Amino acid sequence: MPDEAYADPPDNGQPEQAAPLAGLVLVSTPIGNLGDLSSRARDALARSDLILCEDTRHSARLLSAVGVSVRTEPLHEYNEDARIAPVLAMLRAGRRIALISDAGTPLVSDPGYRLVRAAIAEGFSIGAVPGPNAAVMALTLSGLPPQPFLFLGFPPPRSAARRSAFGMLRSAERAGLTATLIWHEAPHRLAETLADMAISFGPRAAAVARELTKHFEEVRRGTLTDLAAHYAGHAARGEITVLVGPPEEEDQEDLDGQLTRALADHSVKDAAALVSTATGLPRKLVYARALAMSRPE
Numbered sequence: 001m002p003d004e005a006y007a008d009p010p011d012n013g014q015p016e017q018a019a020p021l022a023g024l025v026l027v028s029t030p031i032g033n034l035g036d037l038s039s040r041a042r043d044a045l046a047r048s049d050l051i052l053c054e055d056t057r058h059s060a061r062l063l064s065a066v067g068v069s070v071r072t073e074p075l076h077e078y079n080e081d082a083r084i085a086p087v088l089a090m091l092r093a094g095r096r097i098a099l100i101s102d103a104g105t106p107l108v109s110d111p112g113y114r115l116v117r118a119a120i121a122e123g124f125s126i127g128a129v130p131g132p133n134a135a136v137m138a139l140t141l142s143g144l145p146p147q148p149f150l151f152l153g154f155p156p157p158r159s160a161a162r163r164s165a166f167g168m169l170r171s172a173e174r175a176g177l178t179a180t181l182i183w184h185e186a187p188h189r190l191a192e193t194l195a196d197m198a199i200s201f202g203p204r205a206a207a208v209a210r211e212l213t214k215h216f217e218e219v220r221r222g223t224l225t226d227l228a229a230h231y232a233g234h235a236a237r238g239e240i241t242v243l244v245g246p247p248e249e250e251d252q253e254d255l256d257g258q259l260t261r262a263l264a265d266h267s268v269k270d271a272a273a274l275v276s277t278a279t280g281l282p283r284k285l286v287y288a289r290a291l292a293m294s295r296p297e
Ligand code: SAM
Pocket: 031, 032, 101, 103, 104, 105, 106, 107, 108, 109, 110, 132, 133, 134, 135, 183, 184, 185, 186, 209, 210, 211, 212, 213, 214, 239, 240, 241
């Protein structure tokens, strides 16, 4: 017998009755296409006493477009800690509070985690209306293995930190991690991030998903090397999610490939430093290999 919670809905043509939403409700909003706001999301917003928004002016456009006129207050990265006590007090007084972000699923690369953690600690009921999420939509369109996947938010903006973050992932892969990797990225950083990814992860399968659910939606698939070369010559626009497939090759081939590319433009010492950071491999080992590769037969 299936567990009751997972049983098929009754065949009476009626939608399944949702659990009543009370307390704090996390409401997912569109990532570009207004049509993706679900009717349950609209109801949850319309029935709340207060809507916490990442940016109240940004959300005012969405709320007015769907005919919701409920008081809004800001809850963003910089005031979240200070907002927790007053929000918990409102929940204690029995208020229904909705939390939305500028786009997609709140908390995912967006504010709200600290509030949710505090509300759970106080035993308040928390609900969610699921909906659009750029990372999951990009994953389903990428043609890369859908599970396991590892969502990493935005890569560090500075190249040195980014290369070392990718190097740590390579170390984790060497220790057995095998997952599709997903990042958000800003358009003006896409080319340099892809170039750093190509150095760290080699020419493996990847995808760049742009402007999902919008007029100029595009998913470009290829090797990291191809994608890096493409975006080096074509400035990217709009909102972007980058995906890198799991590793396929053995490390030694991978190391040699990366060293060959790095040695084309750098001295042995610089190439070894670059590849050591990118791969997370010890500098001495990489330097010895780079030296051996750069010697004539
Ligand atoms: N909470 C959101 C979600 O659930 O998708 C993510 C918010 S995060 C601050 C914003 C980043 O998500 C953008 O910079 C971009 O990297 C990615 N993103 C958002 N909308 C997108 C879209 N329509 N197409 C591709 N990527 C998108």
